[in-house]
Amino acid sequence: MNKVDEKLTANAVIAKTLDEATTSDPDLIVVTCDSRGSAGLVPFTNAHPDRTIEMGIAEQNAVTVAAGMAHEGMHPYVFSPASFLAMRAIEQVKVDVAFNHNNVKLIGISGGNSYTWLGNTHHSLNDVAITRAIPDLEVYQPCDKYQIKALFKYLLKSDKPAYVRIGKRKLDNVYHKDFHFTPGKAKVILPGKDVCLISTGETLYFALQAAKELVKDGIQAAVVDLASIKPLDTEMIAALAQKFNYLVTIEEHDVINGIGAAIACEVAQYGHAKLKILGFPDEPAIQGTQDEVFRYYGLDTAGIKKSVKSFLSE
Amino acid sequence: MNILELKKKAVALRKRTWQLIYNHQNGHTGSDLSCADILVALYYAVMNQNAENIGQKDIDTYIQSKGHAVEIWYEILADKGYIDRADLEKRYSTFNSPYIGHPTTEVKGMEFHTGSLGHGLGLGVGVALAAKMKQLRKHIYVLMGDGEQAEGSIWEAAMAAGNYNLDNLTAIIDHNDLQISGTTDSVMRSNPLSTKYRAFNWDVLEVNGNNMGDVVNILTKPNDTNKPRLIIANTVKGKGISAAENRADWHHKIPTATEYQAGLQELDAQMEALNNE
Ligand SMILES: Cc1ncc(C[n+]2csc(CCOP(=O)(O)OP(=O)(O)O)c2C)c(N)n1
Numbered sequence: 001m002n003k004v005d006e007k008l009t010a011n012a013v014i015a016k017t018l019d020e021a022t023t024s025d026p027d028l029i030v031v032t033c034d035s036r037g038s039a040g041l042v043p044f045t046n047a048h049p050d051r052t053i054e055m056g057i058a059e060q061n062a063v064t065v066a067a068g069m070a071h072e073g074m075h076p077y078v079f080s081p082a083s084f085l086a087m088r089a090i091e092q093v094k095v096d097v098a099f100n101h102n103n104v105k106l107i108g109i110s111g112g113n114s115y116t117w118l119g120n121t122h123h124s125l126n127d128v129a130i131t132r133a134i135p136d137l138e139v140y141q142p143c144d145k146y147q148i149k150a151l152f153k154y155l156l157k158s159d160k161p162a163y164v165r166i167g168k169r170k171l172d173n174v175y176h177k178d179f180h181f182t183p184g185k186a187k188v189i190l191p192g193k194d195v196c197l198i199s200t201g202e203t204l205y206f207a208l209q210a211a212k213e214l215v216k217d218g219i220q221a222a223v224v225d226l227a228s229i230k231p232l233d234t235e236m237i238a239a240l241a242q243k244f245n246y247l248v249t250i251e252e253h254d255v256i257n258g259i260g261a262a263i264a265c266e267v268a269q270y271g272h273a274k275l276k277i278l279g280f281p282d283e284p285a286i287q288g289t290q291d292e293v294f295r296y297y298g299l300d301t302a303g304i305k306k307s308v309k310s311f312l313s314e
Numbered sequence: 315m316n317i318l319e320l321k322k323k324a325v326a327l328r329k330r331t332w333q334l335i336y337n338h339q340n341g342h343t344g345s346d347l348s349c350a351d352i353l354v355a356l357y358y359a360v361m362n363q364n365a366e367n368i369g370q371k372d373i374d375t376y377i378q379s380k381g382h383a384v385e386i387w388y389e390i391l392a393d394k395g396y397i398d399r400a401d402l403e404k405r406y407s408t409f410n411s412p413y414i415g416h417p418t419t420e421v422k423g424m425e426f427h428t429g430s431l432g433h434g435l436g437l438g439v440g441v442a443l444a445a446k447m448k449q450l451r452k453h454i455y456v457l458m459g460d461g462e463q464a465e466g467s468i469w470e471a472a473m474a475a476g477n478y479n480l481d482n483l484t485a486i487i488d489h490n491d492l493q494i495s496g497t498t499d500s501v502m503r504s505n506p507l508s509t510k511y512r513a514f515n516w517d518v519l520e521v522n523g524n525n526m527g528d529v530v531n532i533l534t535k536p537n538d539t540n541k542p543r544l545i546i547a548n549t550v551k552g553k554g555i556s557a558a559e560n561r562a563d564w565h566h567k568i569p570t571a572t573e574y575q576a577g578l579q580e581l582d583a584q585m586e587a588l589n590n591e
Contacts, residue, residue, distance in 0.1 A: 034461060034494050034501055054495065056464030056502020057431050084430065117340055117407040118415040121381065121429035288409040 082108025241271020379434020432465025461493025523547025
C-alpha cells in the first residue's frame with residue numbers, strides 16, 4: 001500500500017537528496033553560513049562532517065571560497081537565506097561563480113516572504129530579478145518534492161552554476177514520483193483555452209487551485225509551471241503568447257523583473273496576448289504570516305481567481 | 315539612576331521581554347537576555363537621548379547591528395515613552411504591525427532598519443563622520459554580536475573608523491561566545507577580538523557585560539585616545555533565565571509553559587533579592 005503523499009519542506013527534500021548523493025559523488029560538499037539549522041542540514045552535517053564547510057556569518061566569503069573549491073573540482077552547495085545569498089553576495093556570484101564558470105550551486109533558503117515576522121531585511125523578493133540578469137547562471141524555483149528531487153538529479157550531474165530558490169512551507173504536491181525535470185522547459189500542467197496562468201515555486205499550487213475552481217465560473221484556465229526561470233523556455237512562451245488572449249503570471253516576488261517581466265519581454269516581441277503580472281508591489285512588504293500577506297496581495301487561490309475574472313472582463 | 319536602580323530596571327525589562335516573547339510566541343530570547351544590561355546602561359545612564367529629543371542636534375545615536383535582539387529594545391523604548399507599551403504588547407508580531415522581529419524605522423527610537431548582520435558598524439562610521447564634519451557633540455553607539463564579526467563589512471568599517479580617528483564612536487560587542495549553530499569558536503573563530511581591533515587603530519576595553527556597575531563605568535569613561543573605542547562586553551547568552559543561559563538552542567527558542575513559569579519565578583526572585591539589598 002502506498003502511504004499518503006506526505007507533505008515535506010523543500011529543505012528536507014534537498015538535505016535527503018544530497019545525503020544520498022554522497023555515495024556516488026565524492027566531491028559533493030555543503031557550505032553553510034551559520035545556516036545549517038534553518039537549511040535543515042543538521043542531519044547531513046552530523047553524518048558528513050568531512051563534507052561540511054562552515055563559513056560563519058560571511059555570505060560573500062562563502063560564495064567566493066566555494067568558487068575556489070569548485071575550481072579544484074569539488075561540487076559545493078552553498079546554503080544561505082536567499083536574501084543574503086542573492087543580495088549580499090551577488091558580486092561574488094556574478095564574478096567568482098558565473099563569470100568564472102565555477103560549478104557552484106547556490107541554494108537560497110527561506111526565500112520570498114517566508115521569513116514572515118522577521119521582516120523586509122530578511123525577505124528576498126528581488127532575488128529572481130537579480131540572479132536571472134547574470135549571464136551563465138541558471139535560476140530555478142521548484143514547486144514540490146518530486147520536482148525538487150528531479151531538479152537535483154539534474155543539478156548533481158550538471159557542471160553549470162545555478163541558483164535555486166526555495167521557501168519554508170510544507171509543500172503541496174503537484175507532481176508524481178516519476179516526474180522528470182528538463183532545464184529550459186516550461187510545462188503545461190493543466191490544459192485550458194480562455195486564459196493561461198504561469199507560475200513558479202510555491203505559488204504554482206495556488207494558481208493550479210484557482211484554475212480548477214475557475215471551471216465553475218465557466219473559465220478554462222491553463223496552468224504552466226515555470227520552475228526553469230533561466231534558461232527560459234522562450235519557444236513555449238512565444239507559442240502561449242500567440243495562442244492565448246490572456247496571460248497571468250503569479251509569483252512570490254516583486255513585480256519588477258521577476259517571471260512576469262520575463263514573460264512580458266517575450267509577449268511584447270512574439271505575441272498578442274494581454275498580460276497581467278501578479279506579485280508583490282514595488283514597496284516594502286506588509287508584515288504578517290505568509291497566508292495573511294498572500295491574501296493581502298491577492299496571491300492566494302481566492303486572490304488569483306478574482307484577478308483572473310476581472311482581467312477577462314476588462 | 316544609581317546602580318541598584320539600574321539593576322532592578324534590567325530585571326524588570328528582562329521580565330517584560332520574557333512575557334512579550336511568550337505571549338506572542340516569537341523572539342530571539344537568548345540574544346535579548348544577553349545584551350539587556352548593556353541596553354539598560356545605555357538608555358538609563360549613558361546616552362543623552364530620550365523620547366523628546368531624539369534626532370535633534372548633539373543627541374546621541376544608538377544603532378543595533380545585531381538587530382535580532384529587538385524585543386528587549388522594544389521594551390526599553392516602551393518603558394522610556396518612545397512607544398506605547400499597550401500598543402506594543404497588543405500588536406507585536408501581528409498583521410501590519412511595526413513591531414516585528416527586527417528593528418524598523420517605523421518605531422520611534424530606531425533610526426535604522428537593521429537585521430541583516432554586518433551593517434551597523436558602517437552606519438555608525440557614517441553617522442560619526444558626519445557628526446565630525448558638522449561639529450556635532452553627539453556620540454554614536456553600535457551594538458554588534460560576536461558571531462556577526464565574521465561579516466567582512468564589519469572589518470571594512472573598522473578600518474575606516476580607525477583611519478578617520480572616530481573617537482565619537484563606541485562599538486560594543488556582545489561577546490557571549492554563542493551564535494545559532496553553536497559556539498563562535500566552533501562556527502567561525504572571531505577571537506581574539508582585542509588584538510584585531512587594536513591593530514585597526516581602536517582603543518579596546520573589556521568588561522563583564524552583565525555587571526551593571528562595570529558596564530556603566532566603562533561606557534561613561536572619557537575617551538581621550540583620538541581613536542574609536544571598542545568595548546568587548548563578556549556576556550552570558552540567555553542571562554537571567556538559567557534554562558536559557560549559555561545555550562545556543564535558545565537563540566530563538568520560545569519557552570514552553572513550564573519554562574515560562576519557572577523563568578518568571580526566577581526573575582521575581584532576582585527582583586526580591588535586589589529589593590532586600
Ligand atoms: C547577513 C546575515 N546573515 C545571517 C543572518 C541570520 N542570523 C541572525 S542572528 C544570527 C547569529 C548571530 O550571532 P551573534 O552575532 O553571535 O549574536 P548573538 O545573538 O549570539 O548575540 C544569524 C546567523 C542575518 N540576520 N544576517
